Amino acid sequence: MVATAAAHSNDRATDGEAGADRAALAEFAVAVADDLSLLASLHDREPTAAIIAAARQAPLAEQLGLSLQTERGRDALAAFARMLATLPDPVDAAALDDLAAGFTEVYLRHSYRAAPTESVWMTEDGLERQAPMFAVRECYKRAGLKVDDAASRPDDHLVLQLQFVSHLARVAREPGDLAVAARFLDEHLLRWVGQFAERLIAARAPDYYAALALLTACYADELRDHLTGITGHARPAASDLAAKAKSVDDADGPYLPGAAPSW
Secondary structure, eight states: OHHHHHHHHHHHHHHHHHHHHHHHHHHHHHHHHHHHHHHHHHHHSOOOHHHHHHHHHSOHHHHOSSOOOSHHHHHHHHHHHHHHHHSOSSOOHHHHHHHHHHHIIIIISOTTSOOSBHHHHHSTTOOSSSHHHHHHHHHHHHTTOOOTTTTTSOTTBHHHHHHHHHHHHHTOOSHHHHHHHHHHHHHTGGGTHHHHHHHHHHTTOOHHHHHHHHHHHHHHHHHHHHHHHHHOOOOOOHHHHHHHHHHHHHHHOOOOTTSSOOO
8 A cells, every 4th residue: 555655646746747847838838939929020010119119118138038048149139229229219200210211121122132031041043932932831831821921921031930930839739849840940940040130230231120130040049949958859960951952942943933823
């Protein structure tokens, strides 16, 4: 009887530990989902007076559930805070007009030679809607998702990729679910978002968007490190990613308007 009671006690302890692990995973996943949703919304449109006021009242360093620990990540947060401090308080129409113009130059006209889409960075000719976009689309499809208006924003756009990883985190129930997010970061977002940020910085793009891009790249990088510990899936070697990219190019080929049904 003593042995049986001890066994039951151990079972209860094990169940308790498993429950605590599930609760911790759920808390982490929801925090990450919220963070990525916030970052996606900041890239999605030019900031309003309400957005600027909210960012001042609750700095991103306080809003993010995943605390950035690297020097580069903390510098990105500080750069974003310094940029906000340079704006009039309360922000006026002229400053908002400048931010709106900057949004157009960065995200719509690509005036700084830094497109927010994967295909431009991952193909030799630097064109949009190439093989990487179709590979990303397949990732969405496997998750039961589809871009509503791909005609105006390609599937491999930064905003959509952030929203996708946010979705994967929000529906995660066990470490294996987050492994899908880790692979997506490895094979897609992390392969180009750092270059996007660096180009904006080097080209002296408006501080708001350069700092936001750097912060996003740092966040994705640190998130991937956390996912290694949670899922056990280490980052792949660069050679493995290069081989995968070649197989995708060979299989899908470039996007040629009129050569196949479009959206």
